[in-house]
Amino acid sequence: MKSLSLLVALGATSAVAWGQQCNGNQDLSGPYAVIGSRLFWSGSSITPPGTNVTNQSFMNRFWTANQMTNVPFALTGRVFADGAGMLYSSETEGLSRIGTYNVGTDCSVTMTFDVPATTGTGSGTGTGTGTGTGTGTGTGTGTGTGTGTGTGTQSSQPLQLTGFVSNRGGSATLSGMNGLSVELVRPFLASGCSNATLPNSLTLNASGFAFNMNNGTGTGTGTGTGTGTGSETTTASNGAPFAFSERLLVDPSGRFVEDPNTATGRRRPWTGTYSINADCTGTAIIQDAMGTPRQLQFVVTQSEAACTTFNRPELRFAVSGNSGLGLGIAR
Numbered sequence: 001m002k003s004l005s006l007l008v009a010l011g012a013t014s015a016v017a018w019g020q021q022c023n024g025n026q027d028l029s030g031p032y033a034v035i036g037s038r039l040f041w042s043g044s045s046i047t048p049p050g051t052n053v054t055n056q057s058f059m060n061r062f063w064t065a066n067q068m069t070n071v072p073f074a075l076t077g078r079v080f081a082d083g084a085g086m087l088y089s090s091e092t093e094g095l096s097r098i099g100t101y102n103v104g105t106d107c108s109v110t111m112t113f114d115v116p117a118t119t120g121t122g123s124g125t126g127t128g129t130g131t132g133t134g135t136g137t138g139t140g141t142g143t144g145t146g147t148g149t150g151t152g153t154q155s156s157q158p159l160q161l162t163g164f165v166s167n168r169g170g171s172a173t174l175s176g177m178n179g180l181s182v183e184l185v186r187p188f189l190a191s192g193c194s195n196a197t198l199p200n201s202l203t204l205n206a207s208g209f210a211f212n213m214n215n216g217t218g219t220g221t222g223t224g225t226g227t228g229t230g231s232e233t234t235t236a237s238n239g240a241p242f243a244f245s246e247r248l249l250v251d252p253s254g255r256f257v258e259d260p261n262t263a264t265g266r267r268r269p270w271t272g273t274y275s276i277n278a279d280c281t282g283t284a285i286i287q288d289a290m291g292t293p294r295q296l297q298f299v300v301t302q303s304e305a306a307c308t309t310f311n312r313p314e315l316r317f318a319v320s321g322n323s324g325l326g327l328g329i330a331r
Contacts, residue, residue, distance in 0.1 A: 020166070022107040027169040029083030031090070032184040033280070033299035035316050036062055037074040037327055039179070039208065062113070074208070074318035074327050076299045078187065078279050087111065090279050099158070103165055109172055111182075113159040170302075188300040188313040193280035196252040197300055197313055201259065204286075207243040208319050208326015242324055244288060246270050256286060276300060284317075295321035296328075303331060 062075065078090035079098065087099040099113040161182055163174030172184040188197065248256040248270060256272035272286030280300040287293050298317035315330035 020107050022103050022105055022165055022169075024105070025081075025085045025101065025103050026083045027107070028081045028101060028103050028109060028165055028172060028184075029169060031078060031080050031187055031190050031279075032172075033187045033301045033316060034062075034077045034079050035183045035185070035299070035318065035327065036076075037181050037318070038072050039074065039325065039327070072325055074320055074325050076281065076297045076316060076318050078281055078299065079184070087113075090281075107165045109163055109165050109174065111161045111163075111174055113161075115158055183316075185299075185316065186302045187280040188302055188311070189280055191278055191280075193276050193278055193282075193300050195254045195274070195276050197276055197280070198250045198252075198274075198315075199313065201247060201249050202256075202315065202330040203245070203247045204315075204317075204328060204330045205245045206317070206319055206326050206328025207241065208324050209241045210324040242326070246288070248272070248286075256284070292323060294319055294323045298330075 062077070080088040080090060080095060081101065082088065085100055085102055086097060087101055088095045089098050097114065099111060101109055101111040103109045159176060161174035161176040161180070163172055163182075165172045170186050174182045174184075176182070187193075247259045249259050251257060254274055256270070256274060258269035258271065270286060270288055272284055274282060274284035274296075276282035282298050282300065284296040284298065285293055286296065296317045297320055298315045300313045301316050303312040303314040312331075317328050317330065319326040319328060
């Protein structure tokens with residue numbers, strides 16, 4: 001009986017030792033690559049996400065996708081944790097505060113993203129057709145284009161995520177409302193990435209779903225001479241799922257070319273271009289064997305598959321734009 005009691009006690013002690021312990025906010029510190037997504041549709045048609053936002057900051061893109069909780073999105077970016085509970089934008093975006101976080105001794109983490117600036121401006125263009133009654137000259141039909149700018153305010157509440165820190169602060173996984181998922185991983189370098197950072201070959205694996213682009217509708221007014229003004233809206237709904245796996249050779253000048261050993265019998269090769277920023281974020285466009293262009297946003301990260309003495313870069317990427325929506329990894 002004493003032997004059994006001793007074994008039980010030892011087992012309990014070992015189980016406690018196996019559980020990861022954290023020291024607090026200091027365990028989440030330094031630069032992180034961020035992969036955020038919500039990969040489902042509410043059933044309603046909406047404007048395709050991720051089509052014209054690559055020039056905005058990560059936080060603005062992230063928050064725009066979350067203003068409407070039924071909006072699917074996939075994006076990547078960079079943030080900086082100060083080790084004391086403050087979350088900032090990346091160094092290249094000015095290290096402005098974007099939120100707070102709190103790490104518990106059990107390695108649980110709560111992260112709250114601030115609401116971005118309360119005002120903003122935007123512009124847009126549209127085309128449409130319309131009919132109208134002219135004054136004194138009869139009736140006519142016409143087409144027109146229009147542009148506009150506007151300002152808006154936000155009354156949204158801060159966005160809260162919960163999850164856990166792992167790998168001794170090397171990564172964290174969090175989730176939020178309506179299928180929101182966020183992952184933090186270490187970037188390949190704190191700074192100093194370039195097109196030459198990638199290895200000479202990469203194997204891409206991704207999955208997601210295509211968009212069904214709905215026909216645009218236009219409205220307008222016309223004068224008797226046949227001129228008019230109008231607007232057009234284009235929406236999208238979920239389409240067929242997709243998945244691809246391909247090995248590409250990397251040209252440090254910013255090109256992807258297909259490995260000739262994998263191209264046998266294909267109608268056309270996989271090709272693409274890419275550009276990497278100093279903070280290890282980047283964009284790419286690849287064209288598959290069917291001629292479908294796919295827009296990628298990515299972060300160059302430290303490979304989880306690499307041994308401790310050799311840091312090999314890999315890409316964590318989001319498929320975005322009108323070609324579809326999804327997530328992938330390239331090693």
